[in-house]
Amino acid sequence: MQEPETKAVMExxxxxxxxxxANLHGGALVANYPFDASPEMTxxxxxxxxxxxxxxxxxxxxxxxxxxxxxGQPCKDHILEKFPxxxxxxxxxxxxxxxxxxxxxxxxGDMELTLELxxxxxxxxxxxxxxxxxxxxxxxxxxxxxxMGVHGFVHSTIGHRLAGAxxxxxxxxxxxxxxxxxxxxxxxxxxxxxxxxxxxxxxITEEVTVPESGSVSVNFTLMAGDPQHWSSAxxxxxxxNIVKTHYHTTSEMYRELxxxxxxxxxxxxxxxxxxLDTMTLHQLKVTDQLGSSxxxxxxxxxxxxLYASQSIGQEMLLNFARHITQAYAIGEPxxxxxxxxxxLHFIPSIDPLTDKVITLNKDKEHCNIDxxxxxFGDSLYDYLVKKNxxxxxxxxxxxxxxxxxxxxxxxxxxELGAGxxxxxxxxxxxxxFEKFAEIYQENRxxxxxxxxxxxxxxxxxxxxxxxxxxxxxxxxILSVGVACCKMPQESDIAxxxxxxxxxxxxxxxxxxxxxxxxxxxxxxxxxxxxxxxITGLEKQYRVSRNMAYYKVMLPxxxxxxxxxxxGYMDKIMTWxxxxxxxxxxxxxxxxxxxxxxTTFRSEQMSGGVYEMIVDEQDPSFAHVxxxxxxxxxxxxxxxxxxxxxxxxPHIISWNTSxxxxxxxxxVPLDMVGHEVRxxxxxxxxxxSQRHIMVRDKNDLDNAETANVLFKLERDGKVLGMxxxxxxxxxxxxxxxxxxxxxWCLTCRRQQQRDxxxxxxxxxxxxxxxxxxxxxDIVRKPYYDxxxxxxxxxxxxxDIVFSTDRExxxxxxxx
Numbered sequence: 001m002q003e004p005e006t007k008a009v010m011e012x013x014x015x016x017x018x019x020x021x022a023n024l025h026g027g028a029l030v031a032n033y034p035f036d037a038s039p040e041m042t043x044x045x046x047x048x049x050x051x052x053x054x055x056x057x058x059x060x061x062x063x064x065x066x067x068x069x070x071x072g073q074p075c076k077d078h079i080l081e082k083f084p085x086x087x088x089x090x091x092x093x094x095x096x097x098x099x100x101x102x103x104x105x106x107x108x109g110d111m112e113l114t115l116e117l118x119x120x121x122x123x124x125x126x127x128x129x130x131x132x133x134x135x136x137x138x139x140x141x142x143x144x145x146x147x148m149g150v151h152g153f154v155h156s157t158i159g160h161r162l163a164g165a166x167x168x169x170x171x172x173x174x175x176x177x178x179x180x181x182x183x184x185x186x187x188x189x190x191x192x193x194x195x196x197x198x199x200x201x202x203x204i205t206e207e208v209t210v211p212e213s214g215s216v217s218v219n220f221t222l223m224a225g226d227p228q229h230w231s232s233a234x235x236x237x238x239x240x241n242i243v244k245t246h247y248h249t250t251s252e253m254y255r256e257l258x259x260x261x262x263x264x265x266x267x268x269x270x271x272x273x274x275x276l277d278t279m280t281l282h283q284l285k286v287t288d289q290l291g292s293s294x295x296x297x298x299x300x301x302x303x304x305x306l307y308a309s310q311s312i313g314q315e316m317l318l319n320f321a322r323h324i325t326q327a328y329a330i331g332e333p334x335x336x337x338x339x340x341x342x343x344l345h346f347i348p349s350i351d352p353l354t355d356k357v358i359t360l361n362k363d364k365e366h367c368n369i370d371x372x373x374x375x376f377g378d379s380l381y382d383y384l385v386k387k388n389x390x391x392x393x394x395x396x397x398x399x400x401x402x403x404x405x406x407x408x409x410x411x412x413x414x415e416l417g418a419g420x421x422x423x424x425x426x427x428x429x430x431x432x433f434e435k436f437a438e439i440y441q442e443n444r445x446x447x448x449x450x451x452x453x454x455x456x457x458x459x460x461x462x463x464x465x466x467x468x469x470x471x472x473x474x475x476x477i478l479s480v481g482v483a484c485c486k487m488p489q490e491s492d493i494a495x496x497x498x499x500x501x502x503x504x505x506x507x508x509x510x511x512x513x514x515x516x517x518x519x520x521x522x523x524x525x526x527x528x529x530x531x532x533x534i535t536g537l538e539k540q541y542r543v544s545r546n547m548a549y550y551k552v553m554l555p556x557x558x559x560x561x562x563x564x565x566x567g568y569m570d571k572i573m574t575w576x577x578x579x580x581x582x583x584x585x586x587x588x589x590x591x592x593x594x595x596x597x598t599t600f601r602s603e604q605m606s607g608g609v610y611e612m613i614v615d616e617q618d619p620s621f622a623h624v625x626x627x628x629x630x631x632x633x634x635x636x637x638x639x640x641x642x643x644x645x646x647x648x649p650h651i652i653s654w655n656t657s658x659x660x661x662x663x664x665x666x667v668p669l670d671m672v673g674h675e676v677r678x679x680x681x682x683x684x685x686x687x688s689q690r691h692i693m694v695r696d697k698n699d700l701d702n703a704e705t706a707n708v709l710f711k712l713e714r715d716g717k718v719l720g721m722x723x724x725x726x727x728x729x730x731x732x733x734x735x736x737x738x739x740x741x742x743w744c745l746t747c748r749r750q751q752q753r754d755x756x757x758x759x760x761x762x763x764x765x766x767x768x769x770x771x772x773x774x775x776d777i778v779r780k781p782y783y784d785x786x787x788x789x790x791x792x793x794x795x796x797x798d799i800v801f802s803t804d805r806e807x808x809x810x811x812x813x814x
Contacts, residue, residue, distance in 0.1 A: 149187035626708030635661030
């Protein structure tokens with residue numbers, strides 16, 4: 001139960017947005033900062049707050065200005081209590097729950113220290129002047145710190161100062177504005193994304209840099225949060241995106257996209273039957289100078305409804321198509337720049353069950369919709385891994401979707417899903433795509449989120465599909481959950497759009513960040529076989545077929561790059577990528593004239609195979625390093641890895657994975673700069689193959705061809721047996737059946753040749769046809785036709801059967 005005095009102080013602290021405070025104590029000589037409490041409540045273990053850097057600075061400010069505190073000398077009665085430099089974390093000193101400094105920081109955003117001013121709790125009155133002398137400079141210095149960081153005012157668009165607005169920085173405690181609209185946020189020097197929000201107003205986020213001098217003033221202006229004001233400010237007053245929103249069936253969606261083609265015909269083309277694939281999956285293509293060559297442009301696809309139950313995704317797709325076409329039409333520079341460098345493909349309603357789901361659930365709120373049948377995403381995955389095939393399906397849509405990936409060769413795909421607010425990205429080159437995912441999340445406006453995401457959300461199968469498509473078709477896919485609810489109420493579609501518009505836009509804007517250019521030889525001829533590899537990324541970037549043009553979309557940063565082509569010398573470069581800048585770098589490669597004949601070559605290896613021996617000092621080999629896991633990302637031990645060239649069945653190198661799933665393959669230097677085929681096999685799992693570009697370990701500071709990932713799927717069982725065993729056993733049984741059938745047929749033919757005649761007893765040997773003893777009969781033995789003994793002339797004409805009428809005695813005269 002709270003004491004009245006305690007409750008009064010707590011209410012008073014909440015009524016005024018204090019910025020900085022101090023709790024003055026006696027009994028020690030130290031500046032104590034939060035937290036006092038810790039989860040373990042373990043003595044001697046620090047418990048640090050998100051603003052620990054600021055608290056340490058404040059503690060040092062006081063201690064360093066104090067005449068004695070900074071010395072860190074213990075009090076005489078507590079000789080074992082030592083505080084280096086006169087500061088300490090509360091929990092590290094001794095843990096305490098319910099401390100005032102912790103409560104002030106967590107509940108009000110006020111930064112408070114507990115200042116222990118001397119070794120005595122009740123010093124003699126004669127010592128008070130000395131206490132004042134020791135502490136007065138430190139108190140003034142401490143109070144001056146209220147100006148460190150960022151401060152300013154929050155106004156409405158008509159100039160009213162807004163009290164009670166929240167000022168938030170990701171990962172830190174929020175503060176609020178005072179009655180006069182002013183705010184103060186103590187920060188160390190650096191860059192911060194500051195968001196200001198207040199009920200009834202649109203939130204605003206700005207990047208603010210706190211200088212080394214320690215203070216900067218920034219004012220914020222909030223716009224009224226009604227749909228019309230918001231649409232005018234952020235969505236070019238496209239009221240269809242924000243007013244009277246509803247779910248579109250497939251035919252309605254196609255009609256809306258075709259109307260965009262009619263309205264913005266110079267940049268839009270609705271493709272619905274120009275080939276077999278677009279007959280199945282209609283799409284809207286948007287780009288500047290429609291009809292001109294697209295070889296030098298990024299191709300970015302926005303897709304929705306891989307799963308029919310996630311209907312909100314295609315509404316976001318339609319809204320963004322309206323947004324970017326309208327922005328181009330009114331001359332927005334950023335949007336024009338994007339479409340000059342990019343072809344956007346809008347592909348909605350991929351799952352054919354979309355209409356049925358919308359019809360059954362319209363005018364309702366269904367956050368967790370159970371699939372009516374197998375959804376397209378699951379069917380596509382089963383088709384690709386040849387698992388649980390549906391004998392009643394010809395997989396027309398799945399094949400059309402795969403052909404789109406093969407033909408269009410998208411540089412990046414953004415899937416707009418639902419049921420979560422997570423962003424899934426491929427495991428291949430995950431460090432790169434994780435940055436894209438972070439960009440999306442950082443720009444999502446959570447103030448419009450009206451739904452809670454389910455605690456359990458198993459995305460394993462969907463993640464496997466993303467990995468499989470990315471690895472097989474070299475097309476990275478980022479799957480974004482635009483809302484926790486799969487199918488929010490139609491009136492909430494506008495809120496989902498307001499929450500995601502900036503994220504989608506920032507994602508697409510990265511088509512303006514990266515490096516592009518041509519790769520040619522010294523005579524200016526395009527080198528169509530060239531590839532661009534980036535250190536630490538498994539993804540390889542190939543040049544276009546005609547003009548040998550490469551396009552690499554990258555977040556800002558510094559990258560080590562190697563450019564290779566068969567027969568040419570490698571080129572190693574360092575790229576410095578700046579956000580919002582698409583740098584043009586045309587490259588020239590020179591022919592490789594000198595070949596080191598002393599290096600090992602694959603065809604020189606005994607038998608073409610050699611056991612893996614890791615020797616990082618051996619200059620005659622390059623290495624391929626990777627990881628083998630199952631579909632749940634568990635390490636796989638004993639996976640057999642083999643390396644073959646693309647045009648030969650002979651094994652060049654082999655090895656097995658260790659307990660952690662890691663493997664190293666050694667390949668001869670003549671394979672450097674070439675693709676090899678790496679196979680992974682393990683009993684009980686489906687075999688996997690990948691094409692890998694071999695990189696020389698000496699090219700980039702001993703950087704081998706790393707991050708080669710194999711995800712093996714368990715081989716299902718048939719009739720309780722592993723699939724492979726079942727197939728082998730079925731083959732053996734089939735062979736036995738064929739052999740048995742052939743044997744039976746042979747026996748039957750032999751039986752037909754044995755006539756089964758039985759010899760008659762001697763007393764029963766009577767002629768079949770009666771004759772008289774006087775008849776002159778010529779008796780001859782009976783032979784089967786094939787058993788007739790040949791005559792001396794070996795002619796069948798010498799054998800004559802005659803009757804008695806033809807047999808006449810010949811006279812001597814004749």
